Amino acid sequence: MSSAKVVVVGAGIVGVSAAIWLRRSGFEVTLLDRGAPGEGASYGNGCILASCSIIPVTGLGLIPNAPKYLLDPDFPLFLRWSYLPKLMPWLTRYLAHANAEDTARISKGLVPIVGDSLEQHQALSRGTRAEKWVRPSKYSFVYKDRAAFEKDSFAWDLRREAGFSPEIIEGHAVQDAEPILAKDMQFLARLDNHGFILNPGDYVKSLVTVLEDEGGAFVQALVKDFDLSGGEITAVETDQGRFECARAVLAAGVWSKQLTDKLGLNIPLEAERGYHIIFKSPSETPNNPMMLTAGKFVATAMDQGLRCAGVVEFGGLSEKKSPAPLALLRKKVKSVFPSLEADSEEEWLGFRPAPTDSLPLIGEIGSSGVYTAFGHHHIGLTGGPKSGRMVADLIADRPSNHDMSVYEPKRFM
Ligand SMILES: Cc1cc2nc3c(=O)[nH]c(=O)nc-3n(C[C@H](O)[C@H](O)[C@H](O)COP(=O)(O)OP(=O)(O)OC[C@H]3O[C@@H](n4cnc5c(N)ncnc54)[C@H](O)[C@@H]3O)c2cc1C
Numbered sequence: 001m002s003s004a005k006v007v008v009v010g011a012g013i014v015g016v017s018a019a020i021w022l023r024r025s026g027f028e029v030t031l032l033d034r035g036a037p038g039e040g041a042s043y044g045n046g047c048i049l050a051s052c053s054i055i056p057v058t059g060l061g062l063i064p065n066a067p068k069y070l071l072d073p074d075f076p077l078f079l080r081w082s083y084l085p086k087l088m089p090w091l092t093r094y095l096a097h098a099n100a101e102d103t104a105r106i107s108k109g110l111v112p113i114v115g116d117s118l119e120q121h122q123a124l125s126r127g128t129r130a131e132k133w134v135r136p137s138k139y140s141f142v143y144k145d146r147a148a149f150e151k152d153s154f155a156w157d158l159r160r161e162a163g164f165s166p167e168i169i170e171g172h173a174v175q176d177a178e179p180i181l182a183k184d185m186q187f188l189a190r191l192d193n194h195g196f197i198l199n200p201g202d203y204v205k206s207l208v209t210v211l212e213d214e215g216g217a218f219v220q221a222l223v224k225d226f227d228l229s230g231g232e233i234t235a236v237e238t239d240q241g242r243f244e245c246a247r248a249v250l251a252a253g254v255w256s257k258q259l260t261d262k263l264g265l266n267i268p269l270e271a272e273r274g275y276h277i278i279f280k281s282p283s284e285t286p287n288n289p290m291m292l293t294a295g296k297f298v299a300t301a302m303d304q305g306l307r308c309a310g311v312v313e314f315g316g317l318s319e320k321k322s323p324a325p326l327a328l329l330r331k332k333v334k335s336v337f338p339s340l341e342a343d344s345e346e347e348w349l350g351f352r353p354a355p356t357d358s359l360p361l362i363g364e365i366g367s368s369g370v371y372t373a374f375g376h377h378h379i380g381l382t383g384g385p386k387s388g389r390m391v392a393d394l395i396a397d398r399p400s401n402h403d404m405s406v407y408e409p410k411r412f413m
Contacts, residue, residue: 004028004246006395007236009223009259011037013200013381014373015251016207017124017388022249023216025396030243031211032236034222038204040253041380044276044348046298046309048289049117049195050139050382052164054110055103055155056358057272057312057378062098076296076332078273078325080315087314090270093356100154102357107158109359109406113376113383115162118195120385128210133203138288139194140178142336143187146170148293156189166191180284182338196289199303200381219243223252225262226370233369247395249371251388254317254353256374260409263365267412271317271351272377275325276309277333279342295332305342308333321349352377355412362390362407371395372409 004027008019011033019031031037062069069075079087097106118136125131143149149156156166166189169177174188197203208218221238226248228234235242250256257269285301292299297310311325326347333340354377355361361372373391376383390407393400 005030005244006247006249007032007243007245008249008251009236010040010250010252010256010374011204011208011218012040012042012251012253013038013204013384014253014376014387015249016204016211017385018249018251018373018391019211019216019388020124020207020214021389021392022395023211023214025392027395029211029216030245031208031216031218032221032223032238032243033218035220036205037208037218038201041350041352042204042384043201044309044350045200045381046276046289047196047198047200047300047302047307048139048298048382049121049197050379051114051117051194052139052159052162052191053114053379053382054107054162055158056097056106058094058098058358059103059155063095066095073324074328076311076325076328078311078313078315078322080313080322083315086316087270090268090356091314093268094270097357103154104158106358107162110379110383111162112402113360113386114379117382117386118193120389121195121197124385124388125207125210128213130203130206130210133198133206134195135198136193136195139191140288140290141166141189142178142181142185142290142292143189144184144294145186149187149189152293164191178286178288178290180286180337180340182336185336190288194289196300196302197381223259226259228263228368228370232367247369247371249373249391249395251373253374253380254351256353256372260372263368263370265365265409265413267361267409268356269375270314270354272354273313273315274309274350274352275311275321275329276307276348276350277326277329278305278307278346279340280305280346281343282306283341284337284339292332292336295329295336297329297332299333299337304346306340317351319349321347353380360387360407361409362387363404363409364394365409
């Protein structure tokens with residue numbers, strides 16, 4: 001099997017990671033994308049290798065508070081109301097997970113995907129031209145005060161259980177550690193052994209050249225369907241013709257649903273729309289990537305400037321940016337970084353692939369030879385390399401140390 005042909009669909013961080021680990025396992029690998037690599041969600045994320053990101057958005061308290069959050073113009077949760085009827089079936093299933101038991105279960109499932117992210121990115125890129133993009137760092141959660149931190153105790157208890165115990169910095173020491181922060185930010189919970197990617201889009205492009213250096217191929221082609229006429233995959237069909245293969249990996253992010261629908265799977269996957277603003281040539285930057293908890297956005301000093309990314313908006317895959325989320329993000333940035341100035345600003349909208357239970361789908365669809373590797377919502381940059389490695393292990397028939405049933409692609413049927 002190790003000399004067999006594998007086609008990987010989607011050149012985001014998940015697909016390219018799978019492609020590289022498959023190639024390193026001896027497979028003949030072709031990676032396909034309808035566009036240039038690294039231009040989906042993997043382009044514009046917050047750059048953070050957030051190993052401690054094991055708490056789903058549903059968390060606790062989303063159900064009682066959802067209506068209030070949606071109506072509060074100061075809360076970073078938005079809905080395009082005309083999209084609500086289409087969203088309802090997904091939303092109902094999503095909100096059903098907003099309880100303590102499911103949050104703890106989801107969190108346990110996310111730990112193997114994100115827990116050793118920095119090491120996974122280093123293993124993927126070590127000794128290659130992509131290595132320079134991976135930066136070790138601390139990761140800080142910024143709170144107004146201790147009371148605000150304590151309100152988050154359910155999440156921090158789960159993080160501690162998973163081995164993430166923060167160093168606490170309080171009072172004026174906060175501004176000594178991070179001079180960019182407003183004076184009324186008086187509490188930092190800072191974690192070691194995290195990291196960030198200096199430019200996620202260029203990193204993915206560079207990983208694609210690593211794949212080519214190592215004997216794999218990248219082809220620009222729009223995938224239309226899988227040929228399963230014999231019950232097992234024999235080819236991937238594209239606008240550039242058929243790509244014969246013995247195995248295929250579907251890693252097309254939020255767009256994976258268009259292809260799994262064709263396979264009759266009907267996976268509850270929605271786009272959680274998110275935004276970034278890059279402050280170019282900024283007058284100041286944080287010393288480490290940070291999560292601004294009150295505004296629910298992250299800020300990272302990356303090679304294009306200071307990138308501030310966040311907001312959850314439901315509204316499907318329309319490429320049109322909504323003004324309100326960007327205005328709120330800008331306002332929140334101003335309140336925590338009051339003296340920040342920039343030469344110019346750049347705005348971006350992207351689509352997080354969100355399954356209702358906030359766990360990625362990693363596994364073979366029945367015995368079709370088609371493997372899923374998508375559904376990484378807020379943690380895809382962090383968990384891409386590990387997910388790619390898991391898929392390569394499955395295809396190479398290597399036993400896993402993890403309970404892979406958690407990620408079963410047919411679990412929604
Ligand atoms: C605002 C924002 C901030 C974020 N911040 C972080 C963060 O700090 N840390 C973190 O870990 N995660 C973060 N994320 C999440 C992360 O970006 C995603 O989970 C991750 O990029 C998903 O990667 P992917 O490879 O699955 O999908 P994508 O990067 O979207 O790649 C999918 C690829 O498939 C291709 N494709 C689609 N359909 C087809 C087809 N039919 N044929 C061929 N190709 C196709 C697309 O062109 C695309 O290149 C953030 C997301 C957003 C929106």
